[in-house]
Amino acid sequence: MDQLHTLTLSDVVRQHARTHPAKTALVCGSDRFTYVEFDRRVDQLCAALAADGFRAGDRILWVGQNCHRLLEGLVAAARLGGVFCPVNWRQSAEELVFVIDDVDAALVIWQDAEIGSVVEAARRAATSGARWLCHDRPVGAPDSYETYLDAPVPLGAAPPVDPDDSVLMMYTAAFEGRPNGALLSHRAVVSQSVLMAMLQEVTSEYIYLNSGPLFHIATFMTTLATLQMGGTNVFTRRVDAEEVCRLIDEERCTGAFLIGPTIDQILAANADRRFDLKSLRAFPGKPEWNDMVTLDTSPWAKRPAGYGQTEVMGMATFNAIGPPGAGTSGRPSPLVQLQIVDPDGAQVADGETGEIVLRGPTVGNGYHNRAELNAHRMAGGWWHTNDLGRRELDGTVSFVGPKTRIVKSAAENIYPAEVEACIARHPAVKECAIIGVPDKVWTQSVKAIVVLLDGKAADAEEIIEHCRRSIASYKKPRSVEFMAALPRNGWAVDYDSLDSLFGGGGYPGGGAAGSEKLKR
């Protein structure tokens, strides 16, 4: 292995422990750790894992909310050549069972508070033989993470780790009805972090409030840029307006992941101005918001967003690059090559729509355990994004839409195929289709169009309740329509016709800033 040019996520933290020894790396509840302490806790976790037989390529699954221990798990996996996977804690037990068995982790770190009973139900149903540690049970409690860390295990030498190996895995892309774990290498994380640090002006003085979900690349990109530059990551379990205000005020946070509805809640919670939020560099909004915070002047804030997906470490094009042009998604990252291709992989002419394909150090390593899908998506040495795009004549790029449509609720992608598969399991349902209906607050809401089996009956409430039991609540339909048969173009369901009939629209990419229009 080429050690001379190696820089892993573990090396980054080890280096910070020398370079920024006194700097606070992690703040979480009453826990505060410097980079030296962070590095030492990672070493303790590694020692215990190595003693348990954890080997390169093994996986750690995180089933919990935001917490500093999530980064400890990530860096410990990095140090041992393993892969860390933080999953959506809002999933149902049934969904979790799929993920637990799909990841087949050596270690599952789980959370008792708020989601304990769902996790335990999933654990009972899963077949994976992982060790389970509960991160929020105190030292001495059964399977306590902190007890595991405290075990007096001597630390061996860390194995050499190839920076091209995967270190981070995030579930996404449930195009076929089940999600896939996108794999990202050390190199992808490190390269993208330097680029995001440039565009978001993240330095070692940056203090990032992890207030968005860390199972989503949009929040995690800035977490990792902050880590890369030796800044401070502050964690809040889940977003709560008053707690967000308190943390920004007390920790003098300079950044946070905040979406529109949360900002409205903050404006209400801080109407009396008892919290000083002036340290926060934020996007402009309502006048009272602009007055409460400091307006962000970074390139990213001046021209936010672009096009991206989890599979390419978040972003592949940026509005912040080059002057504005005709395209909706800016220009390619300086770290990727981008082409727009036809189904045979040949480049289409500028102005024509085709599939966006990418190549470069920030491109991921495909999906965990999906050899056939990976072969298809990596054809010809290009990452096929499954997204449609167009290169305008001025060189800018427009994201046209997913090859498979996505419904967007707040920051969450909802894959129609996944919800359709769930509804189809209802005993009264013959077939169904999912569309997105424009929603002022949440971008879109989910609508199901259902065809019942002859002689069977079910009402909207029952269909919705059926979904609530087996998929994450935010994915369930808000409304259900019944038809005698779905309109079709040949074999394919005619979604455009369903949109016309039932008011569908507002899909990501429909003239807006792309599939990853990120706010904070």
Next chain:
Amino acid sequence: MDQLHTLTLSDVVRQHARTHPAKTALVCGSDRFTYVEFDRRVDQLCAALAADGFRAGDRILWVGQNCHRLLEGLVAAARLGGVFCPVNWRQSAEELVFVIDDVDAALVIWQDAEIGSVVEAARRAATSGARWLCHDRPVGAPDSYETYLDAPVPLGAAPPVDPDDSVLMMYTAAFEGRPNGALLSHRAVVSQSVLMAMLQEVTSEYIYLNSGPLFHIATFMTTLATLQMGGTNVFTRRVDAEEVCRLIDEERCTGAFLIGPTIDQILAANADRRFDLKSLRAFPGKPEWNDMVTLDTSPWAKRPAGYGQTEVMGMATFNAIGPPGAGTSGRPSPLVQLQIVDPDGAQVADGETGEIVLRGPTVGNGYHNRAELNAHRMAGGWWHTNDLGRRELDGTVSFVGPKTRIVKSAAENIYPAEVEACIARHPAVKECAIIGVPDKVWTQSVKAIVVLLDGKAADAEEIIEHCRRSIASYKKPRSVEFMAALPRNGWAVDYDSLDSLFGGGGYPGGGAAGSEKLKR
């Protein structure tokens, strides 16, 4: 080869031709080329080279001053998997012969203007079987570069190129009396360019005046960052104050490589303010300078410099990273791991002096054709810089000095061993030593201390003239002292004692900002 994650210097230019098609990439005299034209000229050069049998690993040597064709040669080498080497055009014929034979290039691109006779003398004496092209002779003249480019050769498919392969080679480190060609990979160039773009705020709108020598990494680092981000590179053959003023004014340059003496010349040349230099973002200086330009507010300008060397793509630590501390050279780049080690490779305690060793994607591939030296310098998978440093208790780094001393004249490193080896070849000289004497304008000037052979005679003028004939003029001693014997500590010459006797001092690293204190 892993094509999915590949990004070479050639890919960067190809991508810009799509992303910034109308953007001016290169300005040089009356030549102006967009990225599309730049990319096409590179293709023409590649087609001709491929037809000539140029293969991966082959080298292109540039013996000329600053010119857009230098970047064409670099990117053509990149496209074919070759290595491009721009050498110091101020070298003597004797020095050039060594370099020409050491590089053993497939193609030498040379310049007639100003240096033609020296180059032709070197060409006659060299044994390398390269093809020679003169870049500044018009189409139709013998061996004209432009004629070669114009040849109607069909372009074949570009071979896959590994981004870890070397693409750039720059001579440096003449510790043993002869310089060594430091090799830098595509990955090192691309990664460092993104980082320098962040610190110097180089974007696609940046217009960089290449007014420093392009055989020196200090100028070239910003050239490459400008290329990486899709900005514009403007070339001037060599620095001339009035021409620099004219170019900044006409091209609205935002950056330039300018050292103190040049700035004084600009102040004189533009005393009447006939040139508008307000587009230039420059470091602060004299009040009339600050009034003439726009003060640079980039992180690099606020806290410039750090520690670095050509072998690690210019910079490895930055004052711009983290708050100022006790160290003179700031903190390590987020793209390197840095250790301070003893001669056995073990880390020394913080506060102790040892050798600076580095690891990471920006570290080079060692020296061309120096297997034994490389084995030594890459021991244990760390790049041994041959420089002494210290990690302070606050995590900052101090550059202490070269393990072998260097004399600094303006931006040029002068290696005493090289000048000593030249003087020792004089028939009257028994032995000699070189020290640096502080100089207000040029940082240091070279002083030789000479011991003559019994019964032989030579005066200072003769020694200086001897040097002028065989090494670059700026390396020759300004003064010569004679002694009966050199003071020694055991076998080693006692340079400290010579400094005390003859007023030596002001060496790079002696309390200043490190060996690569760069200004522009």
